[in-house]
Amino acid sequence: MKRSFFLILLFLSFSLSGQEASKWYKGNLHTHTNLSDGNETPRRVVRWYYDHDYNFLFITDHNSLTEVARLDVDPRDDFLVLPGEEITNSLAKQRLHTIALFATTPVMPSKGKSSVEILQKDIDNALATSALVQLNHPLWRWSLTSSEIGQLKGLTLMEIINYNRDSNNFPAGGSRGTEGLWDDLLSKGFQIYGTASDDTHDYLGEFLPSLSYPGKGWIMVRAEELSPQAIRKSLERGDFYLSTGVTLEDVSATQRLYSLKIQARDDEKYTTLFIGKDGKVLREDLSLTPSYAPEGGETYVRAKVISSNGETAMTQPLFLKRP
Ligand SMILES: [Zn+2]
Ligand SMILES: [Zn+2]
Structure with a gap:
């Protein structure tokens, strides 16, 4: 009798503290290796993030899906290497880049007559591989407006801060920056979550402001455990924040x-x-x-x-x- 009462109490306290059982996990959503235009091997890239207290890393090379299973040396430790592809597309001067996070097969960039048509095809193809889709650096080369983005269906995330040099994240010269673009979308009821990422390309050589180094922008995800499924669930419900x-x-x-x-x-x-x-x-x-x-x-x-x-x-x- 006494014991079952104790068990009930124990159960109640666990269910009440469900939120506290979750932890914050640090991750980068956007990383290149020398399998596209990064200057370090996938193994060394992973090592950098592992050594700097990240909990997860998406490898997102351009138009190719880098194999990550062999990079995750110990699947039981507190560090996950996750698959992604930066679907790298363009139309004249517009740069149309999305990331298929958790992609299971490579996605070929699509052709089309407008930025909206091209991006929608890329998003649909990414979703068909069970990916979660992020829109990258929308103001790089001033590529996209809120009315173009607002026509897209199937996006979950958008980079608000991308640490590649030319991303035009911040308000200046009449632009309200990516945050202003985000507010325009949210004000129209377009639900999309904001992220920060390194968009890392440079791991070697001189330390120059023109290069894109690791460790500058990340997200903190609150999840029940460190597993691909739990991280994905939290990204889908917006249980994370971006940080610099x-x-x-x-x-x-x-x-x-x-x-x-x-x-x-x-x-x-x-x-x-x-x-x-x-x-x-x-x-x-x-x-x-x-x-x-x-x-x-x-x-x-x-x-x-x-x-x-x-x-x-x-x-x-x-x-x-x-x-
Ligand atoms: Zn890009
Ligand atoms: Zn990139």
């Missing part, structure tokens, strides 16, 4: 309250912006536990944390039910 250095201990987004817990680093200071429709700043919070209570007319709420060292974290949009 800011770490969050917790993110909680409900219709009543959007709140974060920032992990303070030394004497660094933080500003959190809660952002809604058309990129409007709804609230600015300087604490380590910023929060925002939605009023109902914001369409969506997302959060962006900025540190005094110029690093950032951005969480995913919560779409609000109409009041």
